[in-house]
Structure formats: C-alpha cells, structure tokens
Amino acid sequence: MANFYSTEVEIICVDQYAIAATIYTPQEALKGAILIGPATGIQRQFYASFAAFLAEKGYGVITFDNRGIGGSLIGNVSESDASLQCWGEKDMPAVLEQLKTTFPNTKYHLIGHSAGGQLVGLMHNAKDFTSIFNFASSSGQLKNMNRTYAIKAHFFMNFFIPLSNTLFGHTKSQWLGMGEPLPKVVAQQWREWCNSEGYVKASFGKTVHTHLYDDLSTPSMWVNAADDEIAIDENVEDMLSVFTKINAETLTLSAGDYALDEIGHMKFFSRKSQVLWIHTLNWLEKY
Structure with a gap:
C-alpha cells in the first residue's frame, strides 16, 4: 500500500490562467518538496511513476501541465497564445508558490526535464529553490548535433513547424512523436531558440527583459545520457553558459552501465529506468 496520496488541483497564475496540477503528499515525515518541470509538450502523467517514487521516499511533489498542454489547454490549441517564455515567467512561478503553500517551512527543489x-x-x-536537478536540459542547438540527427531536427524545426503552423494554426508535433500538439508561439519560440546559441538567450533584450540567468548560484546537477542526440555534452555546456553564476555539476549516463537498452532524451523518467533514480535521491539528500 502506498504511503502517499495524490490530489488534483488547479493553480491560478498571475494573469488568472488556470494550470492543472497533481500534488503527491507523503504520509511520513516530510524531507523536502519538489517541483517537476516538464519537457516541451509533455503531460504531467508522464512523470507519475517518478513522482510517486519520490513521494514514497518522503518528498512532497507537484507535477503540472504548462498552459496550452494537456489539462491546461483551454479551448482549441490553435487559439492558445502560450509561449515558452510565459511557461517560465508565469506558469512555473505559480506552481512553485503552490508547492510552498502546500508544503511550508521545508526545502524546495526543481527537477527539470x-x-x-x-x-x-x-x-x-x-x-527559492535549494537545489536544481536537471535531466536532458540543454540548449538543443541544432548546429552541434551529429549530422544524421541534425537533418531530422532541421526538418522538424525549420520545415515542419512553420508549415504546420501555417496550415493548422498550431504545430501537430504528435504526428512525429514529439509530445502534445503545440501552441503556435511555443513552437515558433522553440524553433528560434534551438537555431541560436544559448537557447533563451536569443530573446534577451527582445521579449525577455528581466530574468535571473545572471543571478542564480543555486547548487545544480545537469544529467544527460550518452545516447541522447539532443542534450549532447556540447549543448549542455551551451545552456550552462547562460547561467553565468550557477554552481553546476554534470553527469553523463550510459544505458549499458545500468543494463538498460536506452535512456535517450525521455526514458530517465520511465518506471523501467528506476535504477537511475538513485542519482536523484543522492542529490536531494545532499541538499
């Protein structure tokens, strides 16, 4: 029998947009509280097994759908004005405030995918985060990828996204196995940032006028997989270069070392990859 319980909640952002979230509450003494930041177009249910594991270990956890995705899509996806930028500026801060309200007087951690x-x-x-543990978080810069995968990535970013947005008013990323259908501006911004150095840095002084990339000195662990063709070492370093004061450690995992067939960009959070989760626990116990 699980020693935690889960609750579905609605979180109201600063602009009154409602975000769908799930809170996992441990029934034993609380060790800390964790915000799981999802990958682009990935619904919170994808992280359910991982969140349950952490709750079993005594951590409060919140998972959520960014606006325009899954349970946080209001109306038709083609009518959504969501962007990557507003996910970071509005959605994630509101979710963190909910986490702090639900689990007061503890340490708060980001686990970002x-x-x-x-x-x-x-x-x-x-x-407000005591620590950051990221998996497959990189700049995704296209020019650094190996040639074979770069061709696929260029097709998706520079042909499929503009064409799909023109034809349908949003990006049908599900057609290529790339998660949920994406709001138009999310996909446009994703395309722009992956075609540039430093990801979000491409929008500094344009649409991004205030940020903490130059201020965060939070202890952070950046984990990638050797068989991930997106978050390769060069792209992790490119992303880290945007955080000018970050206290960062890096770790590259090889599937074979854990008797796994694949880790890639997504499978760290799979129940089949539970052998990898000790890295997360070890990190959380340090901070």
Missing part, C-alpha cells in the same frame, strides 16, 4: 530546467532563469522566484 529538458525545457523544465532550461526555463528556470525566467522564474522570478527561482532563488
């Missing part, structure tokens, strides 16, 4: 770690510098309250 891809975009969920990239966007932390846009959060006005990011300094």
Whole structure:
C-alpha cells in the first residue's frame, strides 16, 4: 500500500490562467518538496511513476501541465497564445508558490526535464529553490548535433513547424512523436531558440527583459545520457553558459552501465529506468 496520496488541483497564475496540477503528499515525515518541470509538450502523467517514487521516499511533489498542454489547454490549441517564455515567467512561478503553500517551512527543489530546467532563469522566484536537478536540459542547438540527427531536427524545426503552423494554426508535433500538439508561439519560440546559441538567450533584450540567468548560484546537477542526440555534452555546456553564476555539476549516463537498452532524451523518467533514480535521491539528500 502506498504511503502517499495524490490530489488534483488547479493553480491560478498571475494573469488568472488556470494550470492543472497533481500534488503527491507523503504520509511520513516530510524531507523536502519538489517541483517537476516538464519537457516541451509533455503531460504531467508522464512523470507519475517518478513522482510517486519520490513521494514514497518522503518528498512532497507537484507535477503540472504548462498552459496550452494537456489539462491546461483551454479551448482549441490553435487559439492558445502560450509561449515558452510565459511557461517560465508565469506558469512555473505559480506552481512553485503552490508547492510552498502546500508544503511550508521545508526545502524546495526543481527537477527539470529538458525545457523544465532550461526555463528556470525566467522564474522570478527561482532563488527559492535549494537545489536544481536537471535531466536532458540543454540548449538543443541544432548546429552541434551529429549530422544524421541534425537533418531530422532541421526538418522538424525549420520545415515542419512553420508549415504546420501555417496550415493548422498550431504545430501537430504528435504526428512525429514529439509530445502534445503545440501552441503556435511555443513552437515558433522553440524553433528560434534551438537555431541560436544559448537557447533563451536569443530573446534577451527582445521579449525577455528581466530574468535571473545572471543571478542564480543555486547548487545544480545537469544529467544527460550518452545516447541522447539532443542534450549532447556540447549543448549542455551551451545552456550552462547562460547561467553565468550557477554552481553546476554534470553527469553523463550510459544505458549499458545500468543494463538498460536506452535512456535517450525521455526514458530517465520511465518506471523501467528506476535504477537511475538513485542519482536523484543522492542529490536531494545532499541538499
């Protein structure tokens, strides 16, 4: 029998947008509280097994859908004005405030997956995190990828996204196995940032006028997988270069070392990859 319980909640952002979230509450003494920041277009249910594992270990956890995705999509996806930027500036800060309200007087940690770690510098309250543990969070810069995968990535970013947005008013990323359908501006910004150095840095002084990328000195662990063709070492370093004061450690995992067939960009959070989760626990216990 599980020694935690889960609750579905609605979180109201600063602009009154409602975010769908799930809170996992341990029934034993609380060790800390964790915000799981999702990858682009990935619903919170994807992280359910991982969140349950952490709750079993005594951590309060919150998972959520960014606006325009899953349970946080209001109306038709083609009518959503969501952006990557507002996910970092509005959605994630509101979710952190909910986490602090639900689990007061404890330590708060970010576990970011891809975009969920990239966007932390846009959060006005990011300094409330005691630590950051990111998996597959990199700049995703196309020019650094190996040639074979770069062709696929260029097709998706520079052909499929503009064409799909033109034809359908949003990006049908699910057609290519890239998560949920994406609001138009989310996909446009994703395309722009992955075609540039430093990801979100491409928008500094344009649409991003205030941020904490130059201020965060939070202890952070940046984990990637050797078989991930997106979050390669060069792109992790490129993303880290945007955080000018971050206290960062890096770790590259090889599937074979854990008797796994694959880790890639997504499978760290799979129940089948539970052998990898000790890295998360060891990190949390340090901070």
